[in-house]
Amino acid sequence: MTVTLADVAARAQVSPATVSRVLNGNYPVAASTRERVLRAVDDLDYVLNGPASALAAATSDLVGILVNDIADPFFGIMAGAIQSEIGGPGGRAGGERLAVVCNTGGSPERELTYLTLLQRQRAAAVVLTGGAVENTAHATAVATKLRKLGEAGTRVVLCGRPPAPADTDAVALTFDNRGGGRELTEHLIGLGHRRMGYIAGPEERTTTRHRLEGHRDALTAHGIADEPARTVHGRYDRRAGYEATIELLRREPDLTAVVAANDTVALGACAALRDSGLRIPDDVSVAGFDDLPFSIDAVPALTTVRLPLADAGARAGRIAMGREEVPPGGIATIRGELMVRGSTGVPKGA
Amino acid sequence: MTVTLADVAARAQVSPATVSRVLNGNYPVAASTRERVLRAVDDLDYVLNGPASALAAATSDLVGILVNDIADPFFGIMAGAIQSEIGGPGGRAGGERLAVVCNTGGSPERELTYLTLLQRQRAAAVVLTGGAVENTAHATAVATKLRKLGEAGTRVVLCGRPPAPADTDAVALTFDNRGGGRELTEHLIGLGHRRMGYIAGPEERTTTRHRLEGHRDALTAHGIADEPARTVHGRYDRRAGYEATIELLRREPDLTAVVAANDTVALGACAALRDSGLRIPDDVSVAGFDDLPFSIDAVPALTTVRLPLADAGARAGRIAMGREEVPPGGIATIRGELMVRGSTGVPKGA
């Protein structure tokens, strides 16, 4: 019924082995023979059986990409960039590798489940994107999994995620969230702000913690008290930003600035401020993080920290494919760039 | 070296077949035996070999999702929704299926290549999202591929894409782009607009054509001449929207409204108008399409046509898994909903 390698071999009058060699192109085959095989493939409309190849060769053309939420451009951009680098020559059969995108939704269990599933698929590589959940048990479990993946020959790359234990052999491209957070708040302090609200992401997330620490570093460095009431935690979405801002305003109506954990949250904050009759930045300044594409179109345009998501993803993809040198120590820190735009200004009283 | 099913069987003192049955859970196995097997699996830290299973069972746990650009929320939202429905019970081994996301970048060749790659993987299902390229040769090639996939047992679903030839057996969930386009322009006409610019997407795309046709339908229905100079084609991105708007304004400075092919383009249009010193909607109204999450945060909020991307994706996912009834005739048309917001208003002179 379905055409197999043997059928092609028969029609081309060669052995199955030769067909395999032609198809994988990693072996010397006489030009005339190759011709004949290729024609037979075409005539029979033959398509290689991926699972069979993978089984026999003990490798697959799949690359796993773990993301929190593929609908979020933060992850979409990285995933797209990774994808764009995993194709091309270097692998088996045509050199095309497929990206298996796994939405963890930020759930540790799903993360582990997907890692196992990718292990089961004998994935050629796995890229974990975005912050990690901070939980010793989970971190240990992930590290163990990564170690096993590595042992099985799966290359592991962390993109926008803190390094894993060194013995996991996972390469890490880490965002300097702390540094970015500090710089952002320093910009605000420089403008004269002293009463700033901070909308943090979900607790138990490295990204959340690092950005918040950066914010606090800046406060401390400038002798500004870190009032606990000025920090609110929430999800990384617009709604959370909206609600957190209302709450922050309720607690302290004369806040002069709101720093959000990311751009999406900042957009929600902007909406809340507008709905509260406050002008940005005249009454309250707003800042985000990430510099997602839409941030420049906010009105006023959002001051934020640009993360080179596409570059980082592309680099992670190349490293995953062994096409780029691993950074020294397996760790590279990627800095963000402060983008000062219209949403931040001198505070009202100043 | 690597532990296999046989190792587990040996340790659990059962036959390999039994282990397989326990792991796949589609077969009656005595509770005590299952216990023993599961313990052995745990002890040995065994992970099933996906390719081997797929080969033996002639099916795989992979579901392909073709998108133009995963970094674009339009596709990200659909992909995420599809993903969320393909897991769970119903399939093999744990019931988890993996989503293989393929970025075609709108290229017909890549689309075909990915389809072949998915065929090679013996994907359980394939979902093609977004508009199709309008090109007879390519359409034929795709139809042929879809037919082959179908014959090989891969379920094919089109999500947000026009139906394929009936003999492909592909289920289509189609967006009513034409109807949405018409409704949007009728809203503008109702407000009093007569000189409207239209920023269309790339030519040779069904989405582009249908939305534009809807726009023209509305013009015609109201006796408004369809000036060719008022339509500009460009990519589906912000930059294209910006440039097209500048061009439109150059051609006809007293335009009272700009209709964009989608929200992203509309954002670019807004930026161009602002940079040109024009107020929205006082001087020029702007409308988009899709109602992506950020559209409500534009200032003023964008009038647009909401497409139920997540619902459509979820439904496509369920159909792909055989968990939802196929719509009559294999085709369902999904309507958009006009969202009137601040970016459109009565034209200046009125």
Place this chain on the structure above:
DNA sequence: CTGTTAGCGCTTTCAC
């Protein structure tokens, strides 16, 4: 309910 027996379709030494 469980074991036995054949392969699934391909890759890959090892010879020639």
Place this chain on the structure above:
DNA sequence: GTGAAAGCGCTAACAG
């Protein structure tokens, strides 16, 4: 440069 043969690790009849 090409062929023969031995599996890769698992599933699925078919018995029992």
